[in-house]
Amino acid sequence: MKAAMKQAGRQTGAFSEEERRGVYRAIYERRDVRSHFLPDEVSDDVLNRIMDAAHHAPSVGFMQPWDFILIREASVRRAVHCNFESASRRAAQSYQGEQRALYDSLKLAGILEAPVNICVTCDHYRAKGSGLGRQTDPAVALYSTVCAVQNLWLAARAESLGVGWVSILDMDELKTILGIPPALSIVAYLCIGNVSEFNSQPDLEAKGWETRSTLESVTHLDRWQGA
Amino acid sequence: MKAAMKQAGRQTGAFSEEERRGVYRAIYERRDVRSHFLPDEVSDDVLNRIMDAAHHAPSVGFMQPWDFILIREASVRRAVHCNFESASRRAAQSYQGEQRALYDSLKLAGILEAPVNICVTCDHYRAKGSGLGRQTDPAVALYSTVCAVQNLWLAARAESLGVGWVSILDMDELKTILGIPPALSIVAYLCIGNVSEFNSQPDLEAKGWETRSTLESVTHLDRWQGA
Numbered sequence: 001m002k003a004a005m006k007q008a009g010r011q012t013g014a015f016s017e018e019e020r021r022g023v024y025r026a027i028y029e030r031r032d033v034r035s036h037f038l039p040d041e042v043s044d045d046v047l048n049r050i051m052d053a054a055h056h057a058p059s060v061g062f063m064q065p066w067d068f069i070l071i072r073e074a075s076v077r078r079a080v081h082c083n084f085e086s087a088s089r090r091a092a093q094s095y096q097g098e099q100r101a102l103y104d105s106l107k108l109a110g111i112l113e114a115p116v117n118i119c120v121t122c123d124h125y126r127a128k129g130s131g132l133g134r135q136t137d138p139a140v141a142l143y144s145t146v147c148a149v150q151n152l153w154l155a156a157r158a159e160s161l162g163v164g165w166v167s168i169l170d171m172d173e174l175k176t177i178l179g180i181p182p183a184l185s186i187v188a189y190l191c192i193g194n195v196s197e198f199n200s201q202p203d204l205e206a207k208g209w210e211t212r213s214t215l216e217s218v219t220h221l222d223r224w225q226g227a
Numbered sequence: 228m229k230a231a232m233k234q235a236g237r238q239t240g241a242f243s244e245e246e247r248r249g250v251y252r253a254i255y256e257r258r259d260v261r262s263h264f265l266p267d268e269v270s271d272d273v274l275n276r277i278m279d280a281a282h283h284a285p286s287v288g289f290m291q292p293w294d295f296i297l298i299r300e301a302s303v304r305r306a307v308h309c310n311f312e313s314a315s316r317r318a319a320q321s322y323q324g325e326q327r328a329l330y331d332s333l334k335l336a337g338i339l340e341a342p343v344n345i346c347v348t349c350d351h352y353r354a355k356g357s358g359l360g361r362q363t364d365p366a367v368a369l370y371s372t373v374c375a376v377q378n379l380w381l382a383a384r385a386e387s388l389g390v391g392w393v394s395i396l397d398m399d400e401l402k403t404i405l406g407i408p409p410a411l412s413i414v415a416y417l418c419i420g421n422v423s424e425f426n427s428q429p430d431l432e433a434k435g436w437e438t439r440s441t442l443e444s445v446t447h448l449d450r451w452q453g454a
Binding site: 014015016025049056058062063067068072076090103133140142149151153154165178181 | 295
């Protein structure tokens with residue numbers, strides 16, 4: 001497979017219909033997975049493939065500002081899970097009544113169930129790229145790092161691996177747990193593993209937390225239209 | 228194709244080898260395209276497919292904070308191009324000697340050559356999602372929007388469309404040109420079109436601006452390692 005990918009890396013032609021379908025399937029069938037994780041180990045080969053996919057994300061000035069902390073150790077995941085539980089209790093206080101009951105019923109992280117967690121960081125000060133494209137908007141290093149996350153997520157779906165992005169975490173405390181230098185930003189904390197199934201809809205849509213907007217409602221022609 | 232995608236949206240199974248290869252090809256063969264744009268029109272069908280792919284990105288709390296301004300009008304693109312040229316002249320002053328000569332030789336945007344531009348914005352205050360997942364890190368709305376950009380970029384590669392992300396722009400001035408409300412953030416300005424070829428390497432690698440780091444150099448086990 002690795003050889004096949006390197007081979008693929010040299011191709012520059014059109015996609016077959018089935019290859020193109022694979023891309024759209026990954027995009028439409030990717031789910032933010034919180035439940036259904038299986039305890040089976042994820043092989044180093046597969047992890048290497050999805051992380052290499054992340055590492056081939058676009059980056060401003062080719063700066064490649066990301067780092068990946070691959071976490072399997074249960075004690076580390078337990079510490080992160082405690083962090084998540086405290087942050088989620090604090091967040092719950094924003095909601096009242098029915099919405100609070102719905103919040104409390106949501107499964108929002110699979111930190112302990114997923115056998116692998118990956119923390120993705122961004123180094124704003126990385127010398128690579130010599131600042132190209134970063135003068136006008138300092139956030140672009142973060143954006144490059146997010147592109148790496150999305151590459152990993154789509155590659156994982158193609159490998160039938162579930163990925164859940166946990167954002168309900170105290171990021172400063174998470175830096176301490178993982179020993180991340182203070183100047184770096186944590187962009188994503190991902191839970192990764194094999195799954196018993198992929199839901200056909202996002203959890204938050206299925207549970208009635210939110211509905212999907214139409215593409216038309218977020219599309220404008222030539223200039224911003226409407227309020 | 229639309230029917231095929233909706234069909235795909237209901238599937239939840241494993242990918243065929245060719246579908247999986249399609250995903251990795253999109254990831255490895257995606258390029259940040261500045262040159263090689265062809266003037267041919269891009270059909271509404273294809274644009275709709277890649278924008279719908281963007282609209283199916285993950286978003287925190289299912290908030291879907293993005294908007295897409297689809298720009299074909301030449302006068303608008305000319306105004307954006309002027310903005311880019313001024314910003315690029317200012318950015319050039321950061322570089323001296325050989326690096327400045329190299330900077331000056333780089334083709335950094337295809338705003339006028341690409342028949343379609345898309346500006347992608349983020350609305351931090353969108354009510355959708357009721358703030359879920361946003362209490363701990365306000366940047367997550369931006370991250371969701373970047374995931375939409377990366378979905379669009381990969382779908383475009385599968386459709387043999389080139390995409391270039393221009394970050395060398397005065398974003399406040401760009402908001403004025405496009406009539407974007409001040410409270411929104413511009414996340415990406417994309418140039419999109421058919422291309423005569425996809426380069427086998429990133430331009431900045433081929434031109435010697437920067438080298439690709441190894442995956443090993445950005446991977447850590449269980450905790451941050453090294454300086």
